[in-house]
Amino acid sequence: AQSVTQPDIHITVSEGASLELRCNYSYGATPYLFWYVQSPGQGLQLLLKYFSGDTLVQGIKGFEAEFKRSQSSFNLRKPSVHWSDAAEYFCAVGARGGADGLTFGKGTHLIIQP
Amino acid sequence: EAGVTQSPTHLIKTRGQQATLRCSPISGHTSVYWYQQALGLGLQFLLWYDEGEERNRGNFPPRFSGRQFPNYSSELNVNALELEDSALYLCASSYRGLEQFFGPGTRLTVL
Numbered sequence: 001a002q003s004v005t006q007p008d009i010h011i012t013v014s015e016g017a018s019l020e021l022r023c024n025y026s027y028g029a030t031p032y033l034f035w036y037v038q039s040p041g042q043g044l045q046l047l048l049k050y051f052s053g054d055t056l057v058q059g060i061k062g063f064e065a066e067f068k069r070s071q072s073s074f075n076l077r078k079p080s081v082h083w084s085d086a087a088e089y090f091c092a093v094g095a096r097g098g099a100d101g102l103t104f105g106k107g108t109h110l111i112i113q114p
Numbered sequence: 115e116a117g118v119t120q121s122p123t124h125l126i127k128t129r130g131q132q133a134t135l136r137c138s139p140i141s142g143h144t145s146v147y148w149y150q151q152a153l154g155l156g157l158q159f160l161l162w163y164d165e166g167e168e169r170n171r172g173n174f175p176p177r178f179s180g181r182q183f184p185n186y187s188s189e190l191n192v193n194a195l196e197l198e199d200s201a202l203y204l205c206a207s208s209y210r211g212l213e214q215f216f217g218p219g220t221r222l223t224v225l
Contacts, residue, residue, distance in 0.1 A: 034213065043118075043204055044216040051212075090157065098211030099170055101147050101159030 002027045004091050006105035013081050014113045021076040021108050023091030033074040034092040034102065035065055044090065050074060051096075061085070086112045116141065118207050118217035126223045127195050135190040135220045139207030146188040147214055148180065152201035160203075163188050195224045 003026045013019050025031060032051055036044040048059025055067040065076045074091060088109050092102040119138045127133050139146050148160040159172040163182035171178075177193040186207075192199055200223050206214035 032213075036216070041202075041221075043120075043218040044206075046213055046215060049213050092157075094214075096211065098145060098147075098162065098164075098208055098214070101149070101162055101170065101172060102157075102214060103159070104157040106156050 002031070002093050002100070002103045004093050004103055004105035006089075006091055006108050008108045009106070010109045010111065012111040012113055015083055016080050019076075019078045019081045019085070019110070021089050021091075021110070023074045023076065023105060024072050025074060025091070025093045026072065027093050029095070032094045032096060033065075033067060034094070035059065035063070035074075035076045036090045036092060036104075038088045038090065038107075040087075047076070047089075081110075081112055083112045083114070086110055118205055118215055120203075120205050120217040120220050122220060123218070124221045124223070126225065128225050129195055129197060131195050133192045133195060133199075133222055135192075135203050135205075135222070136187065137189070137205030137207075137217060138187045139205075140209075140215055143207035143209045143215075144186055145208045145211065146182055146186065147206040147208070148188070148190050149204045149206065150174075150201045151204060151219070152198070155201075157204070161190065192222070197224050200224045 005024045035047040050067045088107045090107045091105045094102040121136045145164040162170045180190040182188045202219045204219045206216045208214045
């Protein structure tokens with residue numbers, strides 16, 4: 001069965017500092033990988049996705065992620081965070097074709113210090 | 115382009131009642147997914163509808179059901195509500211199983 005681990009429940013970063021959120025997955029086949037962001041009481045917004053090809057993918061709001069098959073990881077990065085980046089971040093894995101829905105990690109709560 | 119819409123925003127029911135939640139996908143998307151986000155349990159896959167058919171369901175009892183209409187909109191029905199059904203229910207749509215785009219959710223409270 002597939003699973004996603006986000007080892008950090010909370011992360012606190014100073015505004016302007018760099019950010020890396022960790023994600024490890026377990027999946028039997030070649031996965032589709034996603035990062036979503038959720039503000040309090042809101043739905044999920046897709047930040048970026050990896051289907052195949054270049055292992056470094058660019059997303060919206062200045063985020064990027066790198067797929068490392070050997071480490072089963074898909075870490076999210078941003079070179080300089082803004083106060084508006086404070087939110088809950090979810091990593092997710094899914095099958096090609098969407099058959100099983102997405103399996104989400106528990107999320108990482110990002111706090112931005114002024 | 116309009117995103118995924120869900121109604122109602124909030125829904126309050128009592129234990130044993132039935133709840134109906136609605137979702138309209140992005141135009142051109144034929145797949146609708148339902149997820150439950152309950153406190154302490156995270157985001158869990160509930161149901162997948164594609165081209166009007168239920169294609170897959172997650173580990174939820176049969177009292178969670180739904181359907182997809184010819185215009186690809188969908189409704190989720192939860193029968194015999196229990197207190198632990200209180201959660202944010204999220205709908206997502208996709209085209210051909212690619213990335214899923216989520217709606218704002220329906221907050222269901224069971225008293």
